[in-house]
Amino acid sequence: MxxxxxxxxxxxxxxxxxxxxxxxxxxxxxxxxxxxxxxxxxxxxxxxxxxxxxxxxxxxxxxxxxxxxxxxxxKGEADSETGRFARALKRAVAKGQGFRNAEEKAVFGRHAYPNNDPLKK
Incomplete structure (x- = not known):
């Protein structure tokens, strides 16, 4: 997890x-x-x-x-996971998507990595 x-x-x-x-x-x-x-x-x-x-x-x-x-x-697994998510955010911004706050980034992350959400089982 x-x-x-x-x-x-x-x-x-x-x-x-x-x-x-x-x-x-x-x-x-x-x-x-x-x-x-x-x-x-x-x-x-x-x-x-x-x-x-x-x-x-x-x-x-x-x-x-x-x-x-x-x-x-x-560098541990957490650094790898964080880097992967940061790169996905940067790609989205490069394609014109904007994020106004942390919640919008979280929503993006849930859609980008639907099987990686600890709140979903």
Missing amino acids: CIKFLSDDITHDYHAVHQFTLKSIDLLRKDAPVKEVILWSDGAAPQYKGKGSFADVTLYPFKCQRNYFGSKHG
Whole structure:
């Protein structure tokens, strides 16, 4: 399962990451109980390495371990999925399609990748 989050808030700080993580866990809990989560992330300090993100780990209602790739090292499946979606958006814009907000991009993504929507089973 690949879960992508789109937001009109372009800050994408640790508050956003915390909310995205909680929403992801809610989606996963629909299929199985979640007792422990192991998070892997890149070295982006504003989202993952600041005191706020460390404090957020204590707020999760499950055991949480956070691991980091070295900054600018390694690309995981999430990077591939995000890049694929970004390229599809760029192709659509090049063909004249416009997107005013995150919701319009999400609708586009659901149509472009109908089997990749975690909210559909």
